[in-house]
Amino acid sequence: MAKRLGVYVCECGTNIADKVDIDKVLAAVSALKDVEVADxxxxxxxxDGQGYLKQSITExxxxxxxxxxxxxxQHETTFMKVCEQAGLNPYLFQLVNIREQCAxxxxxxxxxxxxxIRQIRAAISRVHYHTALEKKGMECNPDVLVIGGGIAxxxxxxxxxxxxxKVYLVEKTASLGGKTKRFSKLFVNxxxxxxxxxxxxxxxxxxxxxxxxxxxxxxxxxxxxxxxEVKVVSKAEDKEDKEQNFNVGAVVxxxxxxxxxxxGLPQYGYGTLDDVYTSLDFxxxxxxxxxxxxxxxxKNGQPPKSAAIIHCVGRAEKGYCSKVCCLYSFKFDRMLQSxxxxxxxxxxxxxxxxxxxxxxxxxxxTRESGVEFVRSAVTEIAGGDKGLTVKYETETGAKGDLxxxxxxxxxxxxxxxxxxxxxxxxxxxQDDKGFLAEEHQLLSPVASAVEGVFVIxxxxxxxxxxxxIVQAEAAAGKILSALVPGRKLELEVKTSQILESFCxxxxxxxEVCPYGAITFDxxxxxxxxxxxxxxxxxxxxxxxxxxxxxxxxxxxxxxxxELKEVLR
Amino acid sequence: xxxxxxxxxxxxxxxxxxRVIAFLQKAISQGCFDAVLMPAKAPGTDSFxxxxxxDGQLLKNAYPLPPVMSVQGAKAISSLTRSGKGKKKIAAxxxxxxxxxxxxxxxxxxxxxxNIWLISIDCxxxxxxxxxxxxxxxxxxxxxxxxxxxxxxxxxxxxxxCDKFSTTGAEDLHIGVPGKEASGILLIPNxxxxxxxxxxxxxxxxxxxxxxxxxxDKLTGARVEKKRQAQKELEAKSKGLDKLLDTxxxxxxxxxxxxVCPICYCRQCFFESDNMQFSFEDxxxxxxxxxxxxxxxxxxxxxxxRMLHMSLSCVSCGACxxxxxxxxxxxxxxxxxxxxxxxxxxxxxxxxxxxPPPLRVYQEEEFEEVEQSHAAVPAKQEARxx
Numbered sequence: 041m042a043k044r045l046g047v048y049v050c051e052c053g054t055n056i057a058d059k060v061d062i063d064k065v066l067a068a069v070s071a072l073k074d075v076e077v078a079d080x081x082x083x084x085x086x087x088d089g090q091g092y093l094k095q096s097i098t099e100x101x102x103x104x105x106x107x108x109x110x111x112x113x114q115h116e117t118t119f120m121k122v123c124e125q126a127g128l129n130p131y132l133f134q135l136v137n138i139r140e141q142c143a144x145x146x147x148x149x150x151x152x153x154x155x156x157i158r159q160i161r162a163a164i165s166r167v168h169y170h171t172a173l174e175k176k177g178m179e180c181n182p183d184v185l186v187i188g189g190g191i192a193x194x195x196x197x198x199x200x201x202x203x204x205x206k207v208y209l210v211e212k213t214a215s216l217g218g219k220t221k222r223f224s225k226l227f228v229n230x231x232x233x234x235x236x237x238x239x240x241x242x243x244x245x246x247x248x249x250x251x252x253x254x255x256x257x258x259x260x261x262x263x264x265x266x267x268x269e270v271k272v273v274s275k276a277e278d279k280e281d282k283e284q285n286f287n288v289g290a291v292v293x294x295x296x297x298x299x300x301x302x303x304g305l306p307q308y309g310y311g312t313l314d315d316v317y318t319s320l321d322f323x324x325x326x327x328x329x330x331x332x333x334x335x336x337x338x339k340n341g342q343p344p345k346s347a348a349i350i351h352c353v354g355r356a357e358k359g360y361c362s363k364v365c366c367l368y369s370f371k372f373d374r375m376l377q378s379x380x381x382x383x384x385x386x387x388x389x390x391x392x393x394x395x396x397x398x399x400x401x402x403x404x405x406t407r408e409s410g411v412e413f414v415r416s417a418v419t420e421i422a423g424g425d426k427g428l429t430v431k432y433e434t435e436t437g438a439k440g441d442l443x444x445x446x447x448x449x450x451x452x453x454x455x456x457x458x459x460x461x462x463x464x465x466x467x468x469x470q471d472d473k474g475f476l477a478e479e480h481q482l483l484s485p486v487a488s489a490v491e492g493v494f495v496i497x498x499x500x501x502x503x504x505x506x507x508x509i510v511q512a513e514a515a516a517g518k519i520l521s522a523l524v525p526g527r528k529l530e531l532e533v534k535t536s537q538i539l540e541s542f543c544x545x546x547x548x549x550x551e552v553c554p555y556g557a558i559t560f561d562x563x564x565x566x567x568x569x570x571x572x573x574x575x576x577x578x579x580x581x582x583x584x585x586x587x588x589x590x591x592x593x594x595x596x597x598x599x600x601x602e603l604k605e606v607l608r
Numbered sequence: 609x610x611x612x613x614x615x616x617x618x619x620x621x622x623x624x625x626x627r628v629i630a631f632l633q634k635a636i637s638q639g640c641f642d643a644v645l646m647p648a649k650a651p652g653t654d655s656f657x658x659x660x661x662x663d664g665q666l667l668k669n670a671y672p673l674p675p676v677m678s679v680q681g682a683k684a685i686s687s688l689t690r691s692g693k694g695k696k697k698i699a700a701x702x703x704x705x706x707x708x709x710x711x712x713x714x715x716x717x718x719x720x721x722x723n724i725w726l727i728s729i730d731c732x733x734x735x736x737x738x739x740x741x742x743x744x745x746x747x748x749x750x751x752x753x754x755x756x757x758x759x760x761x762x763x764x765x766x767x768x769x770c771d772k773f774s775t776t777g778a779e780d781l782h783i784g785v786p787g788k789e790a791s792g793i794l795l796i797p798n799x800x801x802x803x804x805x806x807x808x809x810x811x812x813x814x815x816x817x818x819x820x821x822x823x824x825d826k827l828t829g830a831r832v833e834k835k836r837q838a839q840k841e842l843e844a845k846s847k848g849l850d851k852l853l854d855t856x857x858x859x860x861x862x863x864x865x866x867x868v869c870p871i872c873y874c875r876q877c878f879f880e881s882d883n884m885q886f887s888f889e890d891x892x893x894x895x896x897x898x899x900x901x902x903x904x905x906x907x908x909x910x911x912x913x914r915m916l917h918m919s920l921s922c923v924s925c926g927a928c929x930x931x932x933x934x935x936x937x938x939x940x941x942x943x944x945x946x947x948x949x950x951x952x953x954x955x956x957x958x959x960x961x962x963x964p965p966p967l968r969v970y971q972e973e974e975f976e977e978v979e980q981s982h983a984a985v986p987a988k989q990e991a992r993x994x
Contacts, residue, residue, distance in 0.1 A: 546717045
């Protein structure tokens, strides 16, 4: 069938018309091969303009369309829709940006006009080589993968699970509950941590739509909102590794935190002196099923008569405040006082961080109960026959010693060791502290930079339990509104394809694909594109030495034809 | 991994060829490997070809260092293992440039080295294929003199400036050829697989090889200087589009250079694919614009394109130049461009099996000077306009 091209130049009000001599442009291009119509219009993107374009396509029986107007970022989709309405495949259309690239940047009118002619000629030359491409769609997958079985992951799973939505909750360790199940009491209401977690796990287990995979890790996650392909490997100690593959529509990362290793600061004596504990050690000691059946005891089996609580261990090294340590340290005071009446407690701190509606009162009550607060820097914890000595220096430079039986360190919270793995796997950035970064600190705090991947709880920075749960609910809300069962996803049309007869199997394309969309077929020894995962970035087509990888709509002849006319 | 100053002396008599064959015969009889892939003379002819030899007796036809490089060894190994490894243990005895090309192909998934033992040997160079074809007997005699240490002016120009004629670091075992006075050849292991060969032969790498090494280093130094000089002269003759057009003006578009190149591993060359077929009108337009058009078109583009595709992996083996029917110094030009590109990425093709080809790795901080020079363009423009 003979080609019938239409070329339309938009005046863009005065934006283009004032600089570019449109009549000269039309005269220069109207005689080019297969050009059926060449015309100008005041404002093609307006309702009237679109109507005119549609009518002109139909009346002239156009097979290909070139529009010279503004940036494709602004109106490419507008004109593609017009094509569809006029029954023309939208990929048989090429937009030329003569506003930003000619009218606005080239000071001389004549030069701008010549440049516009050159670019339109290139588009005409290119569009001859376009082929009709078909849109592809798939139904979005409403299921969700939650990684991390702590309080944040548990709450997110509970909210998300529904009869038409399955949740996979993947936990690295053997049991759910995360750090919370090790906290005998919770700030601020002194509720039992294990008790609270047990209730939540019970609720979780009642749901038929949550599949809990313990001793399991996500090894590969590829895809995008509505369609992630997931590989999970279960590594139970006494069983063979079991691999599971499934698809989900969204991923929630609730990978939690770890404590700063206090051994890295030897002046605190952790790991070398008896009766120096971290906050987590102390929590453990208070658990009914802990090493001392819940009793606070010194290593020699005696109850301590005095204790020092050292704040901000590792804060300077990490460079941030972990924001919950001050609060839970007041909880420690109550736990010590309730077991050991008359126990003397001293806090060594440089700053106290106690925001929140109930917290100031809790602190003041603690202070009134006789707990001492010493604003100072701790220079050393020394050991000796009679117990421990806290050596400190106040702001005025005064030095002091305090003998105590027990020392509890409050180490900074740091990112979980898995953060890097998931950052790399999912292509989401880590912040300068190593936590998984939010899309926007203020406006989009639980979304990550990758659509469909959410970061909640301590995976994105130190959080309280309440904050973690709020974030779980926020992420769940976003997912519920985005992943409506039955919703159609539009897939990338301009994907890459690898021609079997050209592929030598050097795997270069696999290494340069940022989306994990290319796999190697060992039997045929060639690379294969997963068109659902392909975003059409063209890396593979550029890197393939033999031209086996080709990007639809950016084929070699199309680019060549365009360049040839630009350079001629 | 560079070998330290220790190797094993394999005692043997005769010329280099006899000594190497003695080593291979012993290794096969001891079961160190099942077969050898190496050049051999086809019975009853003057031709050399890569042969897979499993019978120690047949090794008498083998030529570890034939006078010419008729087929690049990397291509032979690739044709054997491209679709996967075999069960037999095969020792491939090849020249250092062939070995380096093999390593490049390994990185590109075109050879499987699991059951291949790569053995290289000190290389005296090779004669131009065309010279040998004129009179094989004469060429063989001339080469025998070179092997004995005679003058080497007749070896290929690319071999005369080769500074990587000995151990490359990526082989399993290197055969060092010491001076005439030595009572054998040096076996220098460079990997656990290479050490296994010595274990199998029951000899230890206890020999001081510094004498041999000094000899290699001295020649390397001389070659580096010679190469610098030769490349400077070549650059003066071929730099810039006009001179490059001149250099390749004799090209007859046979694409032999691409076909024999070990690094050109594509099933179909991009320049022979439909990507490079244009319409009559296209050609006409080009002819109109330029005042004329050479047909078939894109002759120089083919060479520049090939350079772009393979020069980072070019090992300067000279196969392309040997295959050129019109005596274009293809290998010398490609080696010059390849060396410059490789220097830019601090990459030596075939140096290591673990070093990824430069274009497969992305570094955020690199070539800042190039970025700077581009960033400076608008500023210059402004100055001009102002």
